[in-house]
Amino acid sequence: MPTKELLMIPGPTPVPDRVLRAMAAPMVNHRGEAFAKVFDEVTVGLKKLYLTDHEVIVLPAAGTGGLEAAVVNFLSPGDRVLALVTGVFGERWVKIARAYGAEVEVIETTSGQAADPPELARRLANDPSGEIKAVLITHNETSTGVTNPLEELAAAAASHPALLMVDAVSSLGAIPLRPDAWGLDVVVTGSQKAMMAPPGLAFLSVSPKGWERAAAATNPKFYWDLTTYRKQIATRQTPYTPAVSLWFALREALAMIEEEGLEAAWGRHALLGRMTRAGVRALGLDLLADPDYASDTVTAVQMPAKLEAKALRGELRKKYGVVTAGGQGKLTDSIFRLGHVGWVDPKDILQSLAALELALDSLGHSVVLGTGVAAAQTVWKEAG
């Protein structure tokens, strides 16, 4: 029997048909008026999505490229940097910073726990001379399903001169984030998560303080040099050939977010997160994330005893067409992850939970069919 594939991974998100179809538009000259109009619309849309008055730079790159651009533009070799690491993506940013010569001090959190604002405040209070040049924060740690309390962390760092650099790849557009109001200097995201576009574009917003630092930063750079992109904004072009078709997709996706409303999109993701967690818990499964910091874009589920993550994910995919993500790094065998970011609605959660119940049952794990679904339905019903 053919099964329809349902992508429930934490990115790439399923892409709406109208966004996919936008890419079928004929190619245009990236130095002509047709692209300049797309550039204008995307520029406006990105500022609305980012809730920022500052420049948002678009790079043809994966999200990791965006993290690298943040490092090479705002740090210099030898800079002392404080990184709050809550999982694999926090670790990745540390590796990038170290590759470029930063002296990185890590505050690491147990898997499933969030970074602690008072701990950050204490550490920065112990640096009265401002030796620490930047703080690296992962807003939403995709590998563990934890959303760090970014507003509180930013507040804890507010009186320190360090640049606040945020990996918002799997949060921006789905989870409340206010770069200007919270005093964030650099916020990185990617096209393939809440933005509902295909992967291939990375974004960075930069505060005036960020641009000041960039002017003095000494890491070698050319392709990633954001100053070059910034200078080019007035010409409504990018310095190097943009990924034109992805810009078409992005424009359409930004229009969809505008139609829904950013706060409504936040609300939808909050509902998806609550439904998923309620459903999974109702099946007797444990969540990895501290309930106070559970992510609304990805849920990490602990594997029940005697069940293998690989077997469960295989059953879900092959028999029910539900594609989930495995654990990463040291969590490979102990969790699986349900993504619910971007083009996902509450019905997708219901069918995923229904398939999860059937898959658990067929692998011999005792469940009462419908229990998880009912719990999620109740959350939806009560949300009105």
Next chain:
Amino acid sequence: MPTKELLMIPGPTPVPDRVLRAMAAPMVNHRGEAFAKVFDEVTVGLKKLYLTDHEVIVLPAAGTGGLEAAVVNFLSPGDRVLALVTGVFGERWVKIARAYGAEVEVIETTSGQAADPPELARRLANDPSGEIKAVLITHNETSTGVTNPLEELAAAAASHPALLMVDAVSSLGAIPLRPDAWGLDVVVTGSQKAMMAPPGLAFLSVSPKGWERAAAATNPKFYWDLTTYRKQIATRQTPYTPAVSLWFALREALAMIEEEGLEAAWGRHALLGRMTRAGVRALGLDLLADPDYASDTVTAVQMPAKLEAKALRGELRKKYGVVTAGGQGKLTDSIFRLGHVGWVDPKDILQSLAALELALDSLGHSVVLGTGVAAAQTVWKEAG
């Protein structure tokens, strides 16, 4: 009157409908079997297109990112590098190499002239101790419409230990290029030229000698670290999220090139180049490029006296829907460029020349209508 837009710029190429439509396929998990199959097909197709047995790495990046990846993977700060510069793109690669600390010696050629193999041979003969670590060569200089004699240049460097690094962004797939047979170590290209796909992907082939150098190279890198991509090949994945939709497009475009045949595609571009040059010359206009090295993917036309490039290009675009490229850098006012790379057929040249005749006429430049078209028709007819 509506006009159909005809893109005659040296990239992005017009993209065939079937390639555009390939991007409308639903998103897939980049860590699953569906993407792995695309990875396999693209891997095979790229080796055929490159005529190489070596690895071809795919990066989510513009072509400039590919040039940067070549610099950071194969050069170290302080390395002496020899660059053959024939225009803007040669200059760009020098800027990138210098940004990463290379000591670059430039052999520059007058605009429109090609790099000289005997000159290269003499320079390398004066370096018996092998101080020069790499030679940077632009195969096809898009800014001047010149194709450098790459096979001869490679032969001139064959007895020297320098790594041969080639920018083949606007040549590979359109102009004969045999990396393995000619002993090229690193060959960079992009998706948006002869490959007939949208922009957003960069490619690098790497010889075994290139990988040896990479292992010892000390420039900082993470995103661009090709060794990471190479290691990941066995898993049929990329280390960071690939631009999935662009891979779909690429797979389809590679299938089209396979159907046409690579040598047939070379032959088609050779015909397009000859037709364009014959047509332009028949109108009494001069070409920038030395006739012996005129490019088959882009033709740079000298502006006739009393005519402004901007006015001519504007007339061509607004009235006739033919989109051309301007000159770059110091050539901005003195030339315009007709691109004929990728998804272009001989009829496109005929209509472009016909529009050019009308545009010249309407701007008061004396032409006999049909003259350029007839010259190009004759070339096509004689080609059989």
